[in-house]
Amino acid sequence: MTSAHSPLDPPKAAPGEPVLEVSDLEVSFPSEAGRVRAVRGLGYRVDPGEVLGIVGESGSGKSVSSLAVMGLLGAGARVSGSIRFRGRELLGLSDGELSRIRGRRIAMVFQDPLSALTPVYSVGDQVAEAVRTHAGVSRREAARRAVELLDLVGIPNAAERAGAFPHEFSGGMRQRVVIAMAIAHDPDLIIADEPTTALDVTVQAQVLDVLRTAREVTGAGIVLITHDLGVVAGVADRVLVMYAGRAVETGTVDQIFARPRMPYTLGLLGALPRVDEAEKRPLVPIDGQPPSLVQLPPGCSFAPRCPVSVPQCTLGEPALAPVDGGTGHRAACIRSDEIARSEAVPAEIYHVEPVRPAREPGPVQRASRVVLQVRDLVKHYPVSKGLLRRRAGLIRAVDGVTFDIRQGEAFGLVGESGCGKTSTLMEILGLRAPAAGTVRILGRDVVELDRRARRAVRRDLQVVFQDPMASLDPRMPVGAAVAEPMEVHGYPRERIRRRVPELLRLVGLGFEHADRYPVELSGGQRQRVCIARALALEPKLVVLDEPVSALDVSIQAGVINLLDELKDRLGLSYLFVAHDLSVVRHVADRVAVMYLGRIVEVGEAETVFGAALHPYTQALLSAVPVPDPVTERARERIVLTGDLPSPADPPSGCRFRTRCFLHAALSAEDRAVCATVDPPRKPRGDGADHEVACHFARPRKVL
């Protein structure tokens, strides 16, 4: 890694000297309601080769503060304080001066790789542009270097793929391209803003690996901004927790995870469902929502949501003060010493009652009534190619899927994006005759349904989508949105009038919410409205398509608890799709793992997660980060190579074999079996509710 250092550059710092030192950083934006104080008095430092994890929920100021470091905030932003990079003050530099530092000494990796690349230039050209921007090299030389960089970040056939355009790359590949641009000039600091949030767990593990490689190759300090405490636990050396624009706790990763001293950090840790926990504990939702950054509450900004706040808390905003005897661990809470003495766990501090008793271990007697039965379901999409609209092949999105859901059961469907989860849902929700296979809802085959019968079945089958804002009409008050399904199905007016407040109460909202518009509600409240709307017709089966993935951790916990509670109280069945395996483990009773349009493993959630047999399930579980640095360090990861093969042309025999670590270790003879024989789904044999589609399935410890 070489790049021309200009004589104006500060020299590479001696060890111990920080790469970046931020102090008293204040950022505010104009808004109609007044100035939004997005960052307030933030200070931190990053040493060379160190990973600082900045954690917080949306609106906590974590992204804004790093954009301030890059000098990439909009014209309306007012920034003050100090940002010293290698001892040189960055605040107040002109765009031209900053441009010489950006991309060369400080690089940035953004959240959404799908939109982070310019769609009209090839990836090779974009990386080469990054090279040429700071190094006076020829076009040819830059192109050669671009291929080298793409190779370094793990793009297979880099020389050939450099000519491809962003839309021809998967999300993980695009993020690699962005990282390749970031390390082009051997930077001193890499700021990664939610670099894996939009990616599947398996790809997330790969990208985090690439970031580690980048750090090793460049020796750069890394600021890792994320809302995912699991990622932080695995990657970061030190952690900074932000709330309402301020740092509320900071320390080494072990200090923060093992001995959190600020109630907000405690809440965040308790709100997280964990994939490595068999026992169902209630999650800790933090009540309320983050304060308006225009009008902050007096005193500690977390006090209004804090379960242990005392009147003193509103007197003044507590400063970050050393706790536990000043070992670099600092928290902004006047009661942190008391918390330290009591060694309380989140559930105690937040007074969370167990939602339901822990289930008896061992096989559970399944209810007899089958709510949804799916047999050999097939959904193929024809693909046309280019301007010519020539038929080019078939996407086998769903290719023979079989499962059933009994009454009162939560059935989770997991798998990487593109595995056919959503297509399966849409086929079921469509209530039309499938291309092949059968779908029976409440005992009725959808093929036999006429218009009226289909309408009747719709009552029993309701759905909640991922993005609550997008699935509510912004011009319809909440009460009307909840009443709408009942109006459509001809409920008497009087009954609707009575039922709307009932439903709102059921999902934890008050009647006063009925007149509000979705825009006036928080994300969690909106999702509650969607749930109330889905429950309006008293359905038997609710389809939940990523119901919490658009929500912040602390809010998500409340919605998960609500779903758990409703299922038990109303005897609902769920078909639950989520990419977050921790959430699925928490919610689902039974789980199916999908790969390339097939279910490769299905069974009781505890069995599948606790004793996964299919190598794909094992790889998925192994890729899920666990919010515990000690466990994370001890884990041996199975990193899947490459991306999902195209569902238009699945591999012969076992579809997973091209990425299978087990397959790679087999004898040539056994490998031939994988390549030729499509493994059938077989029960495990000891009578447990557990089926696996693998010729050579064997247990392996992954969590």
Next chain:
Amino acid sequence: MGGFLIRRLANYVLLCLVATFLAYALASLTFDPLARLAERNPPPPAAVVESMRQELRLDEPVPQRFASWFGGVVRGDFGRTVTGQTISDELGRRIGVSLRLFLLGTVVGVAAGVLVGMVGAVRQHRPADYLGTLFAFVLLSMPTFLVGTLLKFGGLQLNLAAGTTLVYFTGEYDPGLRGGWGSALVDRLQHLVLPTLTIALHQIAYYSRYQRSAMLDVLGSEFLRTARAKGLTRRQALLRHGLRTALVPMATLFAFGFGLLVTGSVFTERIFGWYGMGDWLVYGIEQQDTNIVATVTLFVAVMVLVSGWLADVLYAVLDPRVRIGSLGGHR
């Protein structure tokens, strides 16, 4: 690819045929080219009117007349006007006159429109943006003949102020001009300025609005931020990544705008005495001449279809997502 292009071409030919037939039928059914003969004083003898009727084949049914006219078109013969001139002779010259105006007007209109739109987006809510918006809305709400007349007036003031003729108001060139090749070019340009401006101004106003909103979409995009994070200055990022991407949705607009110029140029050509296609259409209607109307319609149809094809090509050139038909394409 070949089969696809041929199919597409066949579609185009059919569309041209339908459009021309409809125009031909409409014109034939409403026009009465003999009326003017009958109005003459003294009225011409019945035999003359009759021979005219024979010559124009007014007794035959419309489809039959169209078939024989179109048969001629295929061979390059567009028939005769009511006054007996061959249309083919004049067609080439008139197309030349119009295309010169359209092409230049479009180039100026597109370039300036994109510029005004981009500046408006980059300087949103600042004086430059407000000025551009005001300019666009004033022009868009003004009819062409008013713009043309105002330009004429402006040109007159300019000439008076300069004390010499800088710009001309009528015709494409000065018939009495003597001099070499160079002075002929200057003369032609002096005649071109005002009509080109009349056509371009409207397009600038129109395109600038679209370009502004396309650019605003791009301004908030993450790839622009990535470009700046690489170390590109704001200006470099805006030009290389922002403008380039914001041009993609404009391609269709440009192409079709060009195709539809003929109809819009009627007033411009009349005001400045340019004998192009737009002028010819009006003349054809005045003369109650079916063949001229059908010929101009055919020209418009060809222009629109060529533009459609051009739009597709432009789109493919500008946007790789269209160029390479990838498997995952949802288009």
